[in-house]
Amino acid sequence: MTPVTTIQHLSDHVGHDVELQGWVYNTRSSGKLGFLMIRDGTGIVQGVVSSQGVPAEVFAAFETLTQESAITVRGEVREDQRAPGGYEILVSDLEVHQIAEDYPISPKEHGTAFLMDHRHLWLRSRRQHAIMLIRHEVIRACRDFLDSNDFVLVDTPIITPNAVEGTTTLFELEYFGRSAYLTQSGQLYNEANAMALRKVYCFGPTFRAEKSKTRRHLTEFWMVEPEIAYCDLECNIGWAEELVAYIVRRILETRMEQLKVLERDVGRLEVIKTPFPRVSYTEAVDILHKAGVEFEWGGDFGGSDETVISEQYDQPLIVHRFPAAIKAFYMKRDPEDERLVLGVDILAPEGYGEIVGGGQREDDLQVLVQRLEEEDLPREVYEWYLDLRRFGTVPHSGFGMGIERVVAWITGVQHLRETIPYPRTLTRLEP
Template sequence: MKATIAAIGQFVGQEVLIEGWLWNKRSSGKIQFLQLRDGTGFIQGVVVKSEVSPEVFALCDRLSQESSIRVKGVVRADERAPSGFELTVSDVELVALAEEYPISPKEHGVDFLMDHRHLWIRSPRQRAILKIRAEIIKAMRQFLDGNGFVQVDPPILTPSSCEGTTTLFHTKYFDDDAYLTQSGQLYMEAAAMALGRVYSFGPTFRAEKSKTRRHLIEFWMIEPEMAYCTHEENMALQEAFVQHIVRHVLETCQMELKTIDRDTKPLERVVEGPFPRITYDEAIRLLQEMGHEIQWGDDFGAPHETDLTKRFDRPLFIEKFPTAIKAFYMQPDPERPEVILGADLLAPEGYGEIIGGSQRIHDPELLKKRFEEHHLGEAYDWYMDLRRYGTVPHSGFGIGLERTIAWICGLDHVRETIPFPRLLNRLYP
C-alpha cells in the first residue's frame, strides 16, 4: 500500500510503500539506517541484513545522498523517533542513483547555499519553513474568504507608481513606459467600490538598493480593502487577522516549528489578548527616552522599530503618523489634520513593520489638492473617478508575507522565507 510519511501513523503494523529520496544514512555492520524523505516529512528506515536479500542490502550500502528510491517496509511506533514512527525495511528499489551531493552536513557559507538554493530547499529546516509559509498563506485566505472578502487580481504591469516613489522597475510596454507593480492597493480601492470587501494576493517589486535582513526585491503582498470602513474598524480587523494566522500555525505546524527550533511561547501570547496601541507622538517620546536622536516628523528606521517592540510582548500598533511622511491617499485626522488616520503594525521580538494601513481619502476636493501637491497627472485620473462617482469612507492595509513568515518562524533573514529569493545582488538560480 502506497503511503506518505506525513500519514504514516495510520499504517502501524502494516507494510507500506514510500516513494522518495535518501536524505542520509549510517551503518552498524549488519544494520543500515536510512533517513528517508518524500516531501511530506522524514522517517528512518531500518534495514537488517538477515531480513532482506543480499542484493537489497548491497544496494543500500552503495546508495548516495539524494538517490531516489522506492522503499517497502512495516510501520512501527517508536517514541525515540522524531516523527514517532520507524520503518522496518523489507525491500528497496533504486529509481536513480544521485551524483555526489554538493550540500553536506558540514557548515557551508551563505553564498554557497544560495547558489544551490534549488537543492538547499530539500533540507529539513528549509522544508519546514516552506511548509509553514504554505500554512500561513492558507490561514490568510481562510480568514479573508470567511469574512466576506472577494479576491481580485490587480495588474502586475502598471503605468505609474502607487506611492509616487522612485523605487520602480521600468520596462517598455510597446511604445509606452510601464513599471512592475509596487502595490495593488489603488486597484483594490476600485474593486472595493464594486464588491465591498476585496483583497489581492500576489508578487510586488521594489527596486530598493537595500541589503538589510528585512528586504527582498520581489516579495508577496496581501492587500485587503473595505468600503464603508473606518480607521478603527481597520485596526480591529488587522488584529483578528494576525491572531488567526498565528493560531493556525500553532495548531498545524508543531512538527515544523520544532524542526526550526522556534520558541512558541511568544507566539502563544499573540493569540491571548488585544494588541497594544500607541500614537506616533507617544512613540517619539519613548524613543527619545531610550536615547534615540529623533524628532517629531522623522520616519522610523529598523533600530527605532526594534527598540519600540522590545517594550511589548505582542504586536504593536503605532497610529497617527505625520501626514507629511505618509502616502498621498491617506486620510488626515479631521480633528488634527497634520496626522493621518492610519497605523503600522510592528511584530514583536524586533521584527519590525509587517502591516501598513490607513483610512483612504474619500473627499474629491481633498484628493485633488493632494494630486496637485504630489504632481500627479493623467495616469491617476481613473483613481480620481472613484471619488467622483459614489465616494464613500473606506480603508485597507497591506501585509508583507515574507516579513510575517520571518517573524513567525523566528528567522534572522527574509531570504529563507521564499523558495527563490531575489536580492540586490542575486538573480540566480
C-alpha cells in the same frame, strides 16, 4: 499488494507493511546493519536494513546508495524508541530509481551564499521544508480568514502604467513601444474594486527596485491587501489585528511540528491575542525619548527605532496617526489634527519590524487633487482614481501585509531570504 503511503501518515500503519517513495537523506551503517534516512517530501523516517533479514541483492543495493538517490522502499512500520521520531521501517525490499551523483549539500554547516546558490536543492533540507510548510499555512490562513468574512478576491494588475507612490523606485519594462512598470501595490485598483464589491482583497507578488541590502528587504515579495468600503481607521485596525491573530493561532494549531524543527520559542506566539496595544506616532516618539533615543517629531522611524518601540510589548504593536509629510498622498488627513494622517502600521514583536501598513484613504476630491499637486504628481494618470471620488465617494480603508515578514516573525528566521522559495534581492537573481 503493499499500500503506498507517506511518512506523515506512518503512525496509522504500525505493524503493517507499507511502500514509501522518496529520496535518501543520509545513510549510516554498522557493518551488516544499515540505517537509511528516507525523505519523501512529507517527512523523514529511518529505515533499517539487516543483511540477515533481506536478500543479498537488497543489501548490496543499500550499500550503493548516495545522498539524494531516488528510491522506493517496502517494509513493516514499527514503533521504536531508538529511532529518530519514534517510528521506523524494517526494510524488506528496496528499489533504486537513480543513484545521485555527488550531492553538493552535505549534512554539515554551509554559508548562506553557497546555500542560496543551491537554493533549488537547499529546499529539500529539513529546516527549509519546515519554513515552506509554514509559509503555505500563513497564506492559507489569510485566504480562509478573508473568505470566511465575505471578502472577495479581486486580482489587480502586475503590469501597471504608473507608480502608486511616485517616489519609490520601480522596475521598468518595455511594453510594445511604451514604458510600463511592475506593480508595487494593488491598492489604487483595490479602492476601485471595493466600491464595486464592498470588501475585497488582492494577493500577489509586489516589486520594489529599491537598492536595499538588509535582511528585511526583497525586490520581489508577496503581499495580501484587503480594502473595505464604509470603513474608517478604527474599523481598519480591527480587521488588521484580527487577521494577524488568526494567522498566529492557525500556525500554532497546525504547524507545531515545524516550529519545533525551527526551534522557535512558541511561548512568544502563544501569548498573542487581540486587542493589540496601540500607540499614536506622537506617543511612540515619547517612548523613544524615554528610552534615551534622540529623535525629532516628524521623522520616520528607522529599523532600530522600531525595535526599541516594539520591545516595550510582547504583542504586535499598532502605531497610528503619522505626520502627513512622511506618508503617501492618498492617506486621509486626521480631522482632529491637520499635521497628521489616518495611517496605521503594525510592528511585529521581537524586532521583526513592520508587517502591516495601511490606513484610511482620502475620500474628498478637492483634498486629493491638492495632495497630488503638493507631491508634484501628474494628475492625468490619476484621473480614473479621482473618478472614485466623483461617483459615490465614501470613507474607506485598507492595508497591506507582507507575507515574508510575517513568516520570518512566526518562524523566527533571521533573514527574509529564507521565507520565500526563490528570493530576489539586489545581488541575487539566480537560481
